[in-house]
Amino acid sequence: MRTLAIVNQKGGCGKTTTAVNLAGALAAEARVLLVDMDPQAHATLALGFDPEALEENLYEVLVEPVESSAAGRLAQVIRPWSDRLHVAPSGIVLSALEQKLTGEHAERRTERLEAALLTVRDDYDFVLIDCPPNVGVLTFNALRAAREVVVPLEPSDFAIHGVQKLLETIALLSDRIGHEVAVRILPTLYDGRTRYARDTLAEIRSLFGDLCFDTVIRSNVKLREAARRGQPIGSFTRTANGSLDYAALALEIALAGPSAPIDEELATESQGQEREVVVRFCDAGATDVRIAGDFNGWVPDKDVRSLVRADGADRVWTKILNLPPGTYHYRYVVDGKWREDPDNPHAVPGPVGGRNSVLVVP
Ligand SMILES: Nc1ncnc2c1ncn2[C@@H]1O[C@H](COP(=O)(O)OP(=O)(O)O)[C@@H](O)[C@H]1O
Numbered sequence: 001m002r003t004l005a006i007v008n009q010k011g012g013c014g015k016t017t018t019a020v021n022l023a024g025a026l027a028a029e030a031r032v033l034l035v036d037m038d039p040q041a042h043a044t045l046a047l048g049f050d051p052e053a054l055e056e057n058l059y060e061v062l063v064e065p066v067e068s069s070a071a072g073r074l075a076q077v078i079r080p081w082s083d084r085l086h087v088a089p090s091g092i093v094l095s096a097l098e099q100k101l102t103g104e105h106a107e108r109r110t111e112r113l114e115a116a117l118l119t120v121r122d123d124y125d126f127v128l129i130d131c132p133p134n135v136g137v138l139t140f141n142a143l144r145a146a147r148e149v150v151v152p153l154e155p156s157d158f159a160i161h162g163v164q165k166l167l168e169t170i171a172l173l174s175d176r177i178g179h180e181v182a183v184r185i186l187p188t189l190y191d192g193r194t195r196y197a198r199d200t201l202a203e204i205r206s207l208f209g210d211l212c213f214d215t216v217i218r219s220n221v222k223l224r225e226a227a228r229r230g231q232p233i234g235s236f237t238r239t240a241n242g243s244l245d246y247a248a249l250a251l252e253i254a255l256a257g258p259s260a261p262i263d264e265e266l267a268t269e270s271q272g273q274e275r276e277v278v279v280r281f282c283d284a285g286a287t288d289v290r291i292a293g294d295f296n297g298w299v300p301d302k303d304v305r306s307l308v309r310a311d312g313a314d315r316v317w318t319k320i321l322n323l324p325p326g327t328y329h330y331r332y333v334v335d336g337k338w339r340e341d342p343d344n345p346h347a348v349p350g351p352v353g354g355r356n357s358v359l360v361v362p
């Protein structure tokens with residue numbers, strides 16, 4: 001069981017949207033528990049459950065001392081959204097927890113979620129914890145329970161500053177609790193049409209380097225629509241950017257994360273199962289367009305066919321790649337010059353300067 005906390009003290013940066021839709025995307029292949037630690041209960045609502053109508057929620061689990069968690073209280077409050085996606089719901093009463101537990105030793109206040117999750121560790125491959133927009137007792141419980149932290153970050157200067165502070169807090173905490181947490185930054189609410197967003201994303205990548213996911217979550221109104229319908233975006237539309245981006249994130253996490261049973265399953269299942277991917281490059285002036293990436297040892301056109309002009313569209317170059325599922329980096333070579341894919345918002349700084357575009361094969 002891999003446990004990931006979705007954390008950022010800033011509200012509105014896409015924590016709940018990420019928790020719900022990443023859970024939905026992972027549930028295509030794995031058993032997923034979404035833990036709603038925010039008293040506002042937005043994740044519970046986004047899966048179509050009315051927090052007011054539920055008789056029990058996480059409060060009942062967390063208010064009990066750690067020794068009582070063995071009684072299996074968590075399993076009783078969990079609700080199924082589908083076979084493989086379950087939710088531990090929240091409610092406004094959760095906001096009273098902090099006060100309720102004052103007077104207790106800090107250790108005992110913050111290890112309750114971890115203890116409760118131990119009781120369901122054979123039932124799930126992934127646990128995603130949606131955190132409230134502050135760093136109080138609920139977020140501390142989440143950080144203690146998780147070995148991985150995802151920090152959604154909207155590309156803006158203030159948000160970057162806030163995240164640097166948050167990373168310090170998490171580092172301090174992991175020292176105190178004696179376990180490492182692997183933190184990754186997820187750019188969200190990205191609007192590639194504005195220069196400001198493009199520049200800020202580049203700054204995030206240069207500041208945080210490998211801590212940053214390759215995947216970028218673009219702004220997409222379908223994500224709001226899905227939340228209103230009470231379902232993860234993947235079960236509502238498969239073609240919207242929001243759906244593609246969270247599927248890419250799920251794959252990046254499943255393939256690149258710490259070893260877990262799901263990794264082996266995915267790896268063996270995907271062996272030999274190549275997918276056809278069509279890449280397109282648009283440039284009226286180009287006379288020779290090639291592609292190179294980690295799928296062909298960065299040798300332009302090795303093992304892959306040259307890009308050809310598509311019929312009837314003299315400025316569009318296309319090529320079919322046959323690749324096993326995974327995340328790949330590539331660039332075009334246009335009339336001898338290396339270029340990033342201008343139509344792909346997913347790009348990372350290359351090891352020798354410039355930027356490599358990122359291709360995710362689901
Ligand atoms: N990628 C996105 N595209 C469009 N709207 C988004 C996206 N991510 C979040 N939103 C919207 O922004 C608002 C805040 O997002 P939310 O996930 O609730 O943030 P948080 O949980 O961090 O407060 C919500 O209305 C949500 O629907």
Ligand SMILES: [Mg+2]
Nearest residue numbers: 015016038042
């Ligand atoms: Mg939220």
